[in-house]
Amino acid sequence: MKKTRFSEEQMVTILREADEKSVPEVAKKHGISGQTIYGWRKHFGTLEPADIKRLRHLEQENGRLKKMVADRDLEIDVLKEITRKKW
Numbered sequence: 001m002k003k004t005r006f007s008e009e010q011m012v013t014i015l016r017e018a019d020e021k022s023v024p025e026v027a028k029k030h031g032i033s034g035q036t037i038y039g040w041r042k043h044f045g046t047l048e049p050a051d052i053k054r055l056r057h058l059e060q061e062n063g064r065l066k067k068m069v070a071d072r073d074l075e076i077d078v079l080k081e082i083t084r085k086k087w
Contacts, residue, residue, distance in 0.1 A: 008056070009049040011040045016048075 006014070018026040018037050027034045047055070 008044070008052045012044055012047055012049045012052055015040055015044060 004011075014026060014030055014032075015037065018041075023034045023037050027037055044052070
């Protein structure tokens, strides 16, 4: 995946600027295409820059919790396999 020039907070700031001014004007100012702004708008919607930080934190926590659940499921499967064997 290509590394973007702008952080997510900067993208949202540009979107808020595009809400106030015309999209082609803002796109030209920041050196991006108008289609890029529309793509960002589709992805970020009405989020504010502070919301982006919170969203990123929640996504990281969600990933950590999913990993914990997967590890727990693996442990349960191992324990079930052990109890199936006759000692």
